[in-house]
Amino acid sequence: MLINSTLKDGFDAIGTEKIYNTLSSDIKKTPLAESVIKRILEVKRTQVGIDAPDFTQKDANGKPVKLSDFKGKYVLVDFWASWCAPCRRENPNVRVAYDKYKSKGFEILGVSLDKEDARAAWLKAIADDKLTWTQVSDLKGWSNEAAVLYSVKAIPTNFLIDPQGKIIAKDLRGENLQQKLKEIFK
Template sequence: MKMKKTILLLVLVILNYSCKTNEQEPLPQNTYEIAGTAKGVVNGLRAYIHSVENNRQVTIDTAIIMNEAFVFKGKTANPSIKTITINSIKGSLPFVLESGRININVKRDSLYYSPVTGSKNNEDYNGYKAEYRKRSSAINGLNEEYKNATTQEERNEIIARARKITTELDAFGMDFISNNPDSGFSLLLLETQITNPDINLEKLKSNFNALQPVINKNAAYKSIGAKIQSEIAIIEASANLNVGKIAPNFTAPSIDGEMISLNDIKGKATIVEFWASWCGPCRRENPNIVRVYEKYKDKGLEIIGVSLDRPGHKERWKKAIEDDNLNWHHVGSLQYFNDPVARLYDVHSIPASFILDEDGKIVAKKLRGKALEEQISKMLD
């Protein structure tokens, strides 16, 4: 009896050890392992993980397909949306790259919609893509309807439906975030949405606020949240510089050290001109601005030039003013594009101009040549 108990105990120990050895060891911190199956894909072809950096696609990892499978292993600090491409297969597969184990079942006929499992973020991304596919497929049906339409009235009705679906698709990303404020993927999706130049600022802020519990979950999400918050501030500042808005007032040092405020020198029409002595296009445009100024200064035109000259280049700035006969107000801090006024006006390239009416409202931007004179003529003639 004692022998039987000993054998039974030994069997249980062996079974327990066997179960433990079958479990995968946890990965080191900030490490990812992506296991992919690629049925029908030829041995030796390569799979790539790509990132977009400064509007360029950069390859960050490569794997070779063997026996219809591939594995990526590497380090990543924060979750982010990346793409996978495979030689000889059309399209790309967007997914969430994050620490941990991820599985991908490659669909050769639809790489974009290949399922990615192993993390909640990727499961949410699968759901997002499936719903987007469902909605966008309706457009294909309308194309067939349009071909078969027999009257203009029918065609107009189909066009109206197509526009409605297109509008809904454009808004789908932000709507998904609104409906899934507890998802880490929603935060990553919001990070991609802020690059849209037509983004609805109020919707952006609303979604960002709703995602605060997600942002506060860990350091990685806090880092993404800080980036989005910074972008929101930039978008808000840019929105305040749209035509129809009151131009931000500023006070800056003149070339002689006197402090000059925009509100103190505004005329019936005012040009805020960002330029620099080193800027070739600015210098070539200066004769046109001089001609417009001479023609309209007695009718109420004022100009304030904001120099983006580099540190230590005060004499170059001063010489350019004299050489080009720029006989109007000039301010500058000799900080290049870090000039406080340039940052206030979100100026990233020059020449750049803002034309204000007598109330300080922005009526036009970035006008040069004949267009500048036509705008001033419209305001003062």
């Protein structure tokens, strides 16, 4: 129960797993322990310092795009949706960052959590918000395979990945995004 109480957003999954591994095998068989290890492993997949899980989704024109296509550049994987007001409010900030750093090796891969019946709204939001970087989606809403892979539970959510493919930051919004990119591209 003590370990479970520490599983708040941003917890250290690698360190918590080490503590979990000290538990007896009888305790590990309990339903609570099983749910704890599931959460630990879920968060560990996208913890800062870990290789970013690769995925492929189709862009707005139906062309498959892989995250690994961006290797060699800093890439912000930005999970959002046309219906998400906080996402839409953050888009101008993301656009400023892209315009400022795209010539220095910065890319953005937008991943939409829109559904198939909202495809037109997704495309309109891309145009209205002037999102000139690559946009992909499988149009499965919250069941988006990349969002599931990255354990996305709320949007906007993003992951900053370095040129070697490692996650170096998460959930950078507003001034935090600008500051991190300024630090990288000084």
